[in-house]
Amino acid sequence: MFLSPRVYSSPRWRPIRWIADPGRDVTPEIREALVGSLFGTLSIFYGGMLNTVLVAVVITLHMRTAPFYGWLGIEVAICVARIVVMTIARRAGLARQPTPTDIHIALALAWAGSVGLGTYFCVTRGDWLSAAMACLSAAAMCGGICFRNYGAPRMTTLMILLSLGPTCVGAIVVGEPLFLLTLLQLPVYVVSMSSASFRMNAMVVATMRSERENAHRARHDSLTGLLNRASLIAEIREASAARMAAGRYLTLLYLDLDGFKPVNDSYGHGCGDELLVRVGARLRDAVPGRGQVYRIGGDEFVIMLRNESRESVQALAQQLLREIGEGYELSGGLQVRLGVSIGIAHVRPEGQNADAILNMADRALYMAKAQGKGRYEFAAAEHETAAGSH
Structure with missing residues (x-):
């Protein structure tokens, strides 16, 4: 179920290693598979970026101010870089060569931060049509983030914070009493989604262990441990x-x-x-x-x-x-x-x-x-x- 012809390098940068760590003891083989999962589910990967770029284009054309043009440029640049790095990584993984895993993860975090930057601009400009569109898009992305990055639940949590956290900052800047409700909503949402991500990770790891144990039993003699x-x-x-x-x-x-x-x-x-x-x-x-x-x-x-x-x-x-x-x-x-x-x-x-x-x-x-x-x-x-x- 989780086998792939591609092999991806483990992160080398210390902060990225911590972010990508599954948070539980796993074998090197399972850890390799979890890292590989961060390069999978391409439909969510490309669909998410297409959504955020389109939202940024629509909002920028609506607002037509320098901050939004800057945000659109950042969004497009990050998405293009992610596609290039993903392409390089998948080719290198297929050839069993070192892959740019650290850059791939760093760009995913940057993409989440760009989504959050857009929500902040929309909320603080007081254009509630744009704010609603940006916030709905950011919230929708969180489901895909949770599902796609099950191999790294810490990364999931950080990406959700980067996507939605700026909304709370914007609510404080605006000072609208009703909008301050987001300060209560966001912690609950982040905790629940983070917990779901860790539970999904635990289920996937348990399934991987079971698959590998079954494969080992099928290929080895139970008494001597030799191959059969x-x-x-x-x-x-x-x-x-x-x-x-x-x-x-x-x-x-x-x-x-x-x-x-x-x-x-x-x-x-x-x-x-x-x-x-x-x-x-x-x-x-x-x-x-x-x-x-x-x-x-x-x-x-x-x-x-x-x-x-x-x-x-x-x-x-x-x-x-x-x-x-x-x-x-x-x-x-x-x-x-x-x-x-x-x-x-x-x-x-x-x-x-x-x-x-x-x-x-x-x-x-x-x-x-x-x-x-x-x-x-x-x-x-x-x-x-x-x-x-x-």
Whole structure:
């Protein structure tokens, strides 16, 4: 729901960082999505500016005095700048380059201030037709401000104050007793709209967290925290879609633990689960930053490598035979040992079917087990085989 191909930079200026902060603890991923939301809902973005420019034009043509011509110039300049910055930001975000987020937010605040400046001019000039038009326009904009900027409720509050606050100042300057009622209305309105914005932000953040938790559960093994079979198939398909350079290899090491079932049957599923977690940790430690580890079911694991030579894959397989075969001390001081058999598919992935590549590694694993376990075998895809033993 909240995923976007564009990535926008977080604010760098300290005041803007505070203004754009959601006011609650969120993960960096969610914070990035909230910043991105400030560049969305373009219909409100462009519609709001079109409205304020048209209102400024109509009122200026009606009043025809220097302050209003100045206000119209400011309004047009800010809106043009906002459009330019928005265009630059969206292009940069799509290219994953730094975006002018600070300027974008600063211009949004300036736009709100310009709306407020217009209401002040209209109220203090005593032209109630213009004042009514300007104040109604400013009030209407607040709904869009609240809805569009749900990712930054502090920004919403500040923009509402900048849009409507000058009306109260104008009421004081005019001194009309009835108009002073705005001094009571504005605080209530700002508090209610600000509260609504913070509540909307909380609901959106909760939804984002739920979506990401569900996505994580769908792609990860709940016991070990490793990626699961669905993630493996997706990664193989990505590598197979002609996205790896010609001549580069994709490697799958399909591991099956030797001796796990007797441990699980003798000491219970609790010990078996703990052992699987420990094995997963050793596999992760064996390929830090080099490959990805998956648990695809039971006591079966897969390591995926990209652009590795056959020699480096052989060295890794020998390393895994040694490290997985070392003893494990489980809860209660229980000492157990395991072995591992490994089937290896070392292929060029262009145009290959994901299931076919995985089946190649599975067949190589079967060969390793058939020849005595505790060893590795390469799939015969390259018309050559190699075997090693621990």
